[in-house]
Amino acid sequence: MIQSYISRFLSTSISSLKKITPEKLKTKPKSASSQQWLSRQLSDPYVEKAKTMQLRCRSAFKLIEIDDRYKILSPGDIVVDCGAAPGSWTQVAVKRVNADGKMEGDPKGKVVAIDKQHVxxxxxxxxxxxxxxxxxxSQQALLEHLQGEQVHAVISDMAPKASGVRDLDNENMVKLCYSALRFxxxxxxxxGVLLMKMWQCGETKQLExxxxxxxxxxxLVKPKSSRADSTEIFLLGRGFKGLERK
Incomplete structure (x- = not known):
């Protein structure tokens, strides 16, 4: 069975291993690190640009940059957005594939988004x-909604809740990536295309x-809007080979 093959293959690989508002920025910092974070937000041009463009988060520009360069989204495409909250990637995807139908004369696409948080x-x-x-x-619910339609792109900005233990956080991030890949x-x-956020670590090459x-x-892709001091990178897979279905 395809499902069991994929699970065995990827399980083996694993084992080998909000939007910022001015009101929020006025909040008194609790520590030196929070003060640094607030200062960075205030001086970050992407934060203000996101607000001006009515995008929910600065992360929207990461997808915009990647799509502008690699042309992974087109009008009429079907996209699944994993880890969508607060919704900035979904906003970009909707516009790029014309899921809202506002680009007259272009085919209308579809965007399906999912997250543990409310969106x-x-x-x-x-x-x-x-x-x-x-x-x-959850994945079954997505499949039922798609009703057998195959998608053009799966995009994932998922990340685990940080524990403060680097090795554990990296392991959890890798697991999320393999879950997205399996799906x-x-x-x-x-x-088709797969785009996933990843943290640079010892397992990056294996996942690649x-x-x-x-x-x-x-x-591996590192958009300019991804902060230079962040280990965040993006894995971009293009030209899905398909699966032999028996």
Whole structure:
């Protein structure tokens, strides 16, 4: 069975291993680190730009940069956005694939978003809020909504809640990526795309190698809007090879 093969292959790999408002920024910092964070937010041009463009978070510009460079989203595409809260990637995806139908004359796409947190409605997107993407029941709900349609792109900005223990946090991040990869290879059409956030760590190369089993072109991407002092990178897989279905 395809499902069991994917699970065995990727499980082996694993084992080898809000929007900022002015009112919030006026809050008295609790520590030196929080003061640094607030100062960085105040001086970050992407924070103000996101507000001006009515985007829910600065992270929107990461997807915008990647799509501008690699052309992974087009009008008419079907997209699944994993770890969508607060919704900035979903906002970008809706516009790029014309899921809101506002680009007259272009085909209308579809965006399905999911997150453990509540996500406020976004015109043109179907949102599954308060649902853990990694839970089988959540993935089944996504499959039922898609009704057999294969998607053009799976995008993931998922990240685990930080524990403060680097090795544990990295391990949990890797698990989220493999969960997205397992799901993506089941629902993506041939030549489709997978984009996932990852933290640079000792398992990055293995994950990149495993993605290469399913995608013709896999690369690490660091958009300019990703802070220079962050270990955050993005794994981009293009040209999904498809699965042999028996």
């Amino acid at each position: 406020y409605p976004i015109e043109g997107a179907k949102i599954f809020g308060n649902m853990d993407f990694t839970a089988p029941s 993506a290879v089941q629902i993506t059409r041939t030549e 190698s495993d993605m290469s089993r399913f995608y013709d072109n896999v690369r």
